[in-house]
Amino acid sequence: MLTRREFLKRAGAVTAGATIASVSGINIKPVQAQVSKIKLQVKEGRQVPSVCPYCSVGCGMIITESEGKIINIEGNPDSPLNLGSLCPKGAAAFQLVENDNRPKEVLYRAPHSTSWETKPLDWAMDRIAEKVKEDRDNSFIEKQDGKLVNVNPALASLGGSTLENEWNYIHAKLMRGLGVVNVENHARI
Amino acid sequence: MGSNFAENHPVAFRFVLRARDNGARILHVDPRFTRTSAMSSDYVPMRSGTDIAFIGALINYVIQNDKFFKEYVVNYTNAPFIVKEEYQDTEDLEGIFSGFDPDKKAYDNASWAYEREDPVEPEGEPANLSERLAREKLAGRPKRDETLQHPRSVFQLMKKHYSRYTPEMVEEICGTSKEEFLMVAETVTANSNPERTTTFCYAMGWTQHTYGVQTIRSGAILQGLLGNMGRPGGGILALRGHANVQGATDLSTLWNSLPGYLDMPAKGAAHDTLEDFLRDKMRPTSFWQNYPKYLVSILKAWYGDAATPANDFAYEALPKTLGNHSHYKMFEEAYNGIIKGMMVIGQNPAVGGQNASFHRKALGKLDWLVVKDPFLIETATFWYEAPEVKNGSVKAEDIGTEVFYLPSTVFAETEGSFTNTSRLLQTKEKAADPPGDCRSDLWFTYELGKRLKELYKDSNAKRDWGFNHLTWDYEPDVNPRFKIQEPSEHKIVKEINGYDVATGAPVAGFGDLQDDGSTACGCWIYSGVLPEESLNRAANREGDDYQYLNWGFAWPANRRNLYNRASARPDGKPWSERKKYIWWDAGKEEWTGYDVPDFAATKAPDTPAVPGGVGLAAQSGKDPFLMNPDGVIQLFAPAGLADGPLPTHYEPPDTPVSKNILYPEQTFSPTAVIFEHLPNNKVHGANNSKYPFVITTYRVTEHHLSGAMTRWLPWLAELMPELFLEISPELASELGVHSKDFVTVETGRGKIEARALVTKRMRPLKVEGKMVHTVGMPIHWGYSGVATGSVPNDLSAIVADPNVYIHSSKAFTCNVKKGRLPGGVV
Numbered sequence A: 001m002l003t004r005r006e007f008l009k010r011a012g013a014v015t016a017g018a019t020i021a022s023v024s025g026i027n028i029k030p031v032q033a034q035v036s037k038i039k040l041q042v043k044e045g046r047q048v049p050s051v052c053p054y055c056s057v058g059c060g061m062i063i064t065e066s067e068g069k070i071i072n073i074e075g076n077p078d079s080p081l082n083l084g085s086l087c088p089k090g091a092a093a094f095q096l097v098e099n100d101n102r103p104k105e106v107l108y109r110a111p112h113s114t115s116w117e118t119k120p121l122d123w124a125m126d127r128i129a130e131k132v133k134e135d136r137d138n139s140f141i142e143k144q145d146g147k148l149v150n151v152n153p154a155l156a157s158l159g160g161s162t163l164e165n166e167w168n169y170i171h172a173k174l175m176r177g178l179g180v181v182n183v184e185n186h187a188r189i
Numbered sequence B: 001m002g003s004n005f006a007e008n009h010p011v012a013f014r015f016v017l018r019a020r021d022n023g024a025r026i027l028h029v030d031p032r033f034t035r036t037s038a039m040s041s042d043y044v045p046m047r048s049g050t051d052i053a054f055i056g057a058l059i060n061y062v063i064q065n066d067k068f069f070k071e072y073v074v075n076y077t078n079a080p081f082i083v084k085e086e087y088q089d090t091e092d093l094e095g096i097f098s099g100f101d102p103d104k105k106a107y108d109n110a111s112w113a114y115e116r117e118d119p120v121e122p123e124g125e126p127a128n129l130s131e132r133l134a135r136e137k138l139a140g141r142p143k144r145d146e147t148l149q150h151p152r153s154v155f156q157l158m159k160k161h162y163s164r165y166t167p168e169m170v171e172e173i174c175g176t177s178k179e180e181f182l183m184v185a186e187t188v189t190a191n192s193n194p195e196r197t198t199t200f201c202y203a204m205g206w207t208q209h210t211y212g213v214q215t216i217r218s219g220a221i222l223q224g225l226l227g228n229m230g231r232p233g234g235g236i237l238a239l240r241g242h243a244n245v246q247g248a249t250d251l252s253t254l255w256n257s258l259p260g261y262l263d264m265p266a267k268g269a270a271h272d273t274l275e276d277f278l279r280d281k282m283r284p285t286s287f288w289q290n291y292p293k294y295l296v297s298i299l300k301a302w303y304g305d306a307a308t309p310a311n312d313f314a315y316e317a318l319p320k321t322l323g324n325h326s327h328y329k330m331f332e333e334a335y336n337g338i339i340k341g342m343m344v345i346g347q348n349p350a351v352g353g354q355n356a357s358f359h360r361k362a363l364g365k366l367d368w369l370v371v372k373d374p375f376l377i378e379t380a381t382f383w384y385e386a387p388e389v390k391n392g393s394v395k396a397e398d399i400g401t402e403v404f405y406l407p408s409t410v411f412a413e414t415e416g417s418f419t420n421t422s423r424l425l426q427t428k429e430k431a432a433d434p435p436g437d438c439r440s441d442l443w444f445t446y447e448l449g450k451r452l453k454e455l456y457k458d459s460n461a462k463r464d465w466g467f468n469h470l471t472w473d474y475e476p477d478v479n480p481r482f483k484i485q486e487p488s489e490h491k492i493v494k495e496i497n498g499y500d501v502a503t504g505a506p507v508a509g510f511g512d513l514q515d516d517g518s519t520a521c522g523c524w525i526y527s528g529v530l531p532e533e534s535l536n537r538a539a540n541r542e543g544d545d546y547q548y549l550n551w552g553f554a555w556p557a558n559r560r561n562l563y564n565r566a567s568a569r570p571d572g573k574p575w576s577e578r579k580k581y582i583w584w585d586a587g588k589e590e591w592t593g594y595d596v597p598d599f600a601a602t603k604a605p606d607t608p609a610v611p612g613g614v615g616l617a618a619q620s621g622k623d624p625f626l627m628n629p630d631g632v633i634q635l636f637a638p639a640g641l642a643d644g645p646l647p648t649h650y651e652p653p654d655t656p657v658s659k660n661i662l663y664p665e666q667t668f669s670p671t672a673v674i675f676e677h678l679p680n681n682k683v684h685g686a687n688n689s690k691y692p693f694v695i696t697t698y699r700v701t702e703h704h705l706s707g708a709m710t711r712w713l714p715w716l717a718e719l720m721p722e723l724f725l726e727i728s729p730e731l732a733s734e735l736g737v738h739s740k741d742f743v744t745v746e747t748g749r750g751k752i753e754a755r756a757l758v759t760k761r762m763r764p765l766k767v768e769g770k771m772v773h774t775v776g777m778p779i780h781w782g783y784s785g786v787a788t789g790s791v792p793n794d795l796s797a798i799v800a801d802p803n804v805y806i807h808s809s810k811a812f813t814c815n816v817k818k819g820r821l822p823g824g825v826v
């Protein structure tokens, strides 16, 4: 049997073990006392290392997954950044995953329409790509004031700052590749 | 100062509390008494927006009382440097610096430059492009006076600049009593010396002002004078807001920069060719002399084999910025119909943007809009749920925007890394597939790129050449566990890290990058994160109690404390045993210590600067601040800032006082950017009787930013269900308001309602001989989701700092009345 520390170092290792939901904020003692009374009937699960998606402290998390479903999220006690605790947002992250308010289909609103329609994902992706191309081709500025500029002024991208580094990198690359100068994210504001 | 650490970075604050329990003094200087104040050793109130007056007075106190760290200041800052005779200070020109053009509301900084010695001709032939361009730009070394007595030395100029920033002035401007100010000054200075260090933790309370950059600079100047930079327990620590706001800045989805803090080429500058651009950006006497290596390596990463020396490595394919394209300008262009389509991926400007109702107007002018988010946020629902639609002043049928809402994965359903506020990259793994058609942002961008590649593949048009040659292969490394496959994280991280073009092997770090096209690298500061094919250091998970060098990867080069050479004396020995961190090991002839040294590993402390040398050769073995020209802290900034070389107190665009008592001729920052031409965006100016109260906006622990990731979660919505306005008991009794009563809050931009929360945490301050009331409101609410309410950001104006275009939401003015909006908020 691997210790938790060992298995988390090995990315993606599979192990079995009961997990107990723990919710811990700053005022850790009373909450833990509560939690220890809760007996969860948790099935065997695979534990996956993660990082809290809210603030920039970057608290370590352990996600437990079973049969393709996430069944628990708790603080990672090995992380030197949080030593296992999470604030109310991090502790509620499970509800980001399991949440009836999450739409699961693409919604489309035609110009001037007063309602949404559901649409296939593939249709939406194709249509967005066509829109990007159409606007780019119609508005592209190769030269301005006698200077070569290669700008697509018709498209803007506004990103979030809870998105992964990998996305930021390829998205910046795609936007510049298309000549887009209107690229911003939360860091500005 | 400028942060509510306990509320907004709660888990990190536990370490502050641990320090307090070990004897550290924690001071909280803030307009509001918050959870941070409650946990601190002392709380000191101040008026919102007056931080520069407060810190300027600390700088003055340090200089006047001879409390600065002399050896550090003389060796590690530009205090001894001599500035040109043409320079004139705000003391000479009643609140502005020399070089101001009132028509353009802008400075020409030529007169802020140093006086220099004659340049020395470099010897031998340049080894590469970077060296050749650096030599072309090399100027003589700045003249210095190490006694700090020369009247035009930076030290003396600073002394004069801040001479009227006295404790009495603090009392008048900030409303902080002289005694409280002096307590802070004495505590900070007593705790800053070879044995001890002081740190300043800041967040949006410092940044979100029309002089935000200068506020932070004032902190940096003070810390430079006190010798608190590059030392353990020192620094000015930015507590950033989002999980990956640091990475989003680094990599960079911002209009003005390319990954790794390289700039975008601009139409308005001499950037016609690659060499022109590099010549402009090159800083010949700092580590930035390597600029060409990093830019050419990006171009190789992006354009692959199509990037050759003959075509300037495809430099022309990069768009050139046409002017300023920052957030507010972008929405102005959307409003004016220049921008036709917008992709909003993980942001919620319909309620999160300043003067949010203007943002909604702009969204309604777009031809099409993509909103990609896990929940149906207000930016997706503005056309049927916004207050102006609900109250009938705008009809949904009249909004022509075609809207695509694409449901997103959440963090647990995709892999990738976040860079936290300490520049620490940490990977997370995918735990499960997302439901239904929810897809990751990475998937979306990769798929969109693939579809566009397909649409453009037959084009031979010159303007499509760049896009057709953009490298775009991140096909998934299939993981049989999942049904939905993600673009290859490994391929992307390897490209970010950099690789040798000939062999395809990852480079070990940015030291390997070249300017001849032999290396490709997407983001030089992240180089070293994947030094071997099978080692992603962001996935390192071995913690320890101190700098945990094997937990994650901190850019650059896994350094945890930047400029840590300054933790040693000029001769390389630690300043003290207690604050020992990085030092010169004379036996092994290398730098060593508890962190990765931020210095050339074997450059001895007594290494002289090479006359005529470029890059680090122009700096000596005792110059720690190697990214800066000349290797020292720039207390005075001869270049790089749009609003002056030294931070100066100005009032916010909405202010309760009648004038700036330090510079009566110059109440507001002369370079503040005011978007007065936008509809419904008037600023209130000075002492506007219609809007007598200061309002400051902020966050609470239970919600995040516009609420996009929290107001849809029943647990969090229940913890913090409703919008409120914090009001002092004094103001509440003037208004006849009790806790839980509805109040309306009005500005020249909008009118909203909230519940009153009457609390002693808000306290009136005496300023300009009158009582100034401040009210406070969290920003998280909007009209969609589980917890709904008025939009606090409808109240603020779009105004900006001239350097980075950040707005001013911490200090503006409003009126408050008892009662609800007509019909209430539904």
Ligand code: SF4
Pocket (backbone or CB within 6 Å): A052, A053, A054, A055, A056, A057, A058, A059, A082, A085, A086, A087, A088, A089, A090, A091, B008, B009, B010, B011, B012
């Ligand atoms: S758990 Fe709380 S403190 Fe930790 S990263 Fe998440 S939001 Fe920040």
